[in-house]
Amino acid sequence: xxNIFKLAARNLFRYKRRTFLTSMLITLGVVSVLLFIxxxxxxKALMVGQITDSVLGxxxxxxxxxxxxxxxxxxxxNLTGKQIDKVIQVLSEDDAVEAYSMRIKLxxxxxxxxxxxxxxLNAVTPADEIKTAPLLTERLIEGKKExxxxxxxxxxxxxxxxxxKVKVGDGIVLVANNKDGSVNGQNFTVRxxxxxxxxxxxxxGMVHIDDAKTLLRIGAAEVSEVVIRxxxxxxxxxxxxxxxxxxxxxxxxxxxxxxxxHTWVQISPFSxxxxxxxxxxxxxxxxxxxxxxxxIMNVMIMAVYExxxxxxxxxxxxxxxxxxLSLFVVEGFLMGVLGTAIGxxxxxxxxxxxxxxxxxxxxxxxxxxxxxxxxxxxxxxLVVVIVVAIAVLASLQxxxxxxxxxxxxxxxxV
Amino acid sequence: xxxxxxxxLVKTYVAGDIKVEAIRAVDFSIEPASFxxxxxxxxxxxxxxxxxxxxxDPPTAGSLQVAGQDITSLSRQDAARFRGExxxxxxxxFNLIPVLTVFENVEYPLQMVQxxxxxxxxxxxxxxxxxxxxxxxxxxxxxxxxxGQKQRVAVARALVTNAKLVLADEPTANLDKETANRIIxxxxxxxxxxxxxxxxxxxxxxxxxxxEITFALDDGTLHKLEKSAGGDHA
Numbered sequence: 001x002x003n004i005f006k007l008a009a010r011n012l013f014r015y016k017r018r019t020f021l022t023s024m025l026i027t028l029g030v031v032s033v034l035l036f037i038x039x040x041x042x043x044k045a046l047m048v049g050q051i052t053d054s055v056l057g058x059x060x061x062x063x064x065x066x067x068x069x070x071x072x073x074x075x076x077x078n079l080t081g082k083q084i085d086k087v088i089q090v091l092s093e094d095d096a097v098e099a100y101s102m103r104i105k106l107x108x109x110x111x112x113x114x115x116x117x118x119x120x121l122n123a124v125t126p127a128d129e130i131k132t133a134p135l136l137t138e139r140l141i142e143g144k145k146e147x148x149x150x151x152x153x154x155x156x157x158x159x160x161x162x163x164x165k166v167k168v169g170d171g172i173v174l175v176a177n178n179k180d181g182s183v184n185g186q187n188f189t190v191r192x193x194x195x196x197x198x199x200x201x202x203x204x205g206m207v208h209i210d211d212a213k214t215l216l217r218i219g220a221a222e223v224s225e226v227v228i229r230x231x232x233x234x235x236x237x238x239x240x241x242x243x244x245x246x247x248x249x250x251x252x253x254x255x256x257x258x259x260x261x262h263t264w265v266q267i268s269p270f271s272x273x274x275x276x277x278x279x280x281x282x283x284x285x286x287x288x289x290x291x292x293x294x295x296i297m298n299v300m301i302m303a304v305y306e307x308x309x310x311x312x313x314x315x316x317x318x319x320x321x322x323x324x325l326s327l328f329v330v331e332g333f334l335m336g337v338l339g340t341a342i343g344x345x346x347x348x349x350x351x352x353x354x355x356x357x358x359x360x361x362x363x364x365x366x367x368x369x370x371x372x373x374x375x376x377x378x379x380x381x382l383v384v385v386i387v388v389a390i391a392v393l394a395s396l397q398x399x400x401x402x403x404x405x406x407x408x409x410x411x412x413x414v
Numbered sequence: 415x416x417x418x419x420x421x422x423l424v425k426t427y428v429a430g431d432i433k434v435e436a437i438r439a440v441d442f443s444i445e446p447a448s449f450x451x452x453x454x455x456x457x458x459x460x461x462x463x464x465x466x467x468x469x470x471d472p473p474t475a476g477s478l479q480v481a482g483q484d485i486t487s488l489s490r491q492d493a494a495r496f497r498g499e500x501x502x503x504x505x506x507x508f509n510l511i512p513v514l515t516v517f518e519n520v521e522y523p524l525q526m527v528q529x530x531x532x533x534x535x536x537x538x539x540x541x542x543x544x545x546x547x548x549x550x551x552x553x554x555x556x557x558x559x560x561x562g563q564k565q566r567v568a569v570a571r572a573l574v575t576n577a578k579l580v581l582a583d584e585p586t587a588n589l590d591k592e593t594a595n596r597i598i599x600x601x602x603x604x605x606x607x608x609x610x611x612x613x614x615x616x617x618x619x620x621x622x623x624x625x626e627i628t629f630a631l632d633d634g635t636l637h638k639l640e641k642s643a644g645g646d647h648a
Contacts, residue, residue, distance in 0.1 A: 003525050004526075007511075007514070007526075011513055014512065309507075313505070313509040313511070314511070315494065316470060316497065316503050317497065317498065317502075317503055317523055317527065317571070318494050318496075318497040318498020318501075318527040318528075319526055319527055320491060320498075320527075321490065321491065321494065323526060407470050408465055408470050411505070
């Protein structure tokens, strides 16, 4: 086999310019794909980070049926007592969970004493919320960031602040119905203004969970949702399955599961953009395959055509057809390996340069997001394997033709 | 025992409705260590006959034995294997592999066809290069040597596997007179040294003068020419 490799390498070297150009074409394809994967991956990670770290978290747990009527923020579908205990127990035992935050979600009337509007609120425990949604404080465009919120304070969405001309430090009133239908009101001071983000919960205000309990006259433990942040988002599918399994054991009186678990992908419409990016990556990969297939096949067809007489000679002196086949397949393989090796090297250097130069971009209202392209060994190996496999595949037809060539016809070829 | 024995050998080509009888029921035999030529005008069937002896083209009918084996119905794979073990080829255009050096060209059949061990192989290649006087050119590429030298290398490549039969199709056609004479002399010398049978297909009277047996082909039929006292065939 070593001799076949030697002969194949010499033949490639014989047509230096052609080998170089073909390899460069493969290199270009590999560089395009790897850079696209790394940059789109970085963009994807940033987008996902913005969505999950600002409000959504990675996983959310609700009482069964809550999400179906989430628009009306139903207080009668809150998790209570033993249910909360079960969630806490499951989450405490799961090493993949970095933090979780329990929220009461409520709708209220917001009044600045001259005008009134509706507001959706998340009532949170600040320390837990900061750990679960670490970018939340970044969304505070006005007001003190430290500690997020204390009882008696409210964070209001930018849209209400502008609409009702409310400033930090102003006093406001929140009036809410509890689940029994009775109305209660409470005075608050505006502590900060939250920048709106796209997606569910992106334009909600925020109060301390103790205030929500007072406002809604909730005595016992009660929450609308538990938002979870994982240590590694790549573990999402595994953790999701595990949570479903562990929480699924708790059933209601009808024998139905008490909980419903959702990943951010199921909750946010932005997951479709992520799917589109993945789809684009797939199409870019298909283009790469086409580039490699066409270029290698073209070169190998030429190589066979130009060496018909030589094929006749080696066949006449006793070279077995399978060795002739191997010779041409190895040529395609080497060209694939050469192009891929150069392409991978250029890509990795380019990624390192992009990271060193700290390229920033804007995404919606988010300014100066830092692009930090990275590529996993799995992606690199996948691209390398695809390219080399396609190079071999593309060489097979010309190689087969060479191996099957009649030596007399080949020797007569001028 | 004869190296080649042909009985009622027929080769017919069919192209559409046209049937061409290239070789018409010929009988002949070739003895070991002999110098034999097939002569005849273009289209007489010399190359066809050489191709059949060389296991490159199967006969349509009749029997053909080479080196004691019936080669009339060998598969493509077996035919290639048989050629690699028993037959050497010398071509009109030398047909050296351009990307291999002189040494590697001679080494090729031992390495890629017969898989000799490295030490033995290298020793054998050097012996053959020495025998054809090409030792000092061993590491040059075919493009760096003359036509005569290329044909010497081709002869070395044909003999390196200890082939007992070398088929040479117009081996001097692309050489000048002086070089052609030297190549003929070389092949005679190789025949004497290695007891190899050389079979030529040729138009070249210099080869015909030097061979012991000449078969004349005319329109697919074969006649053995007797050598006169003066050395000419009649």
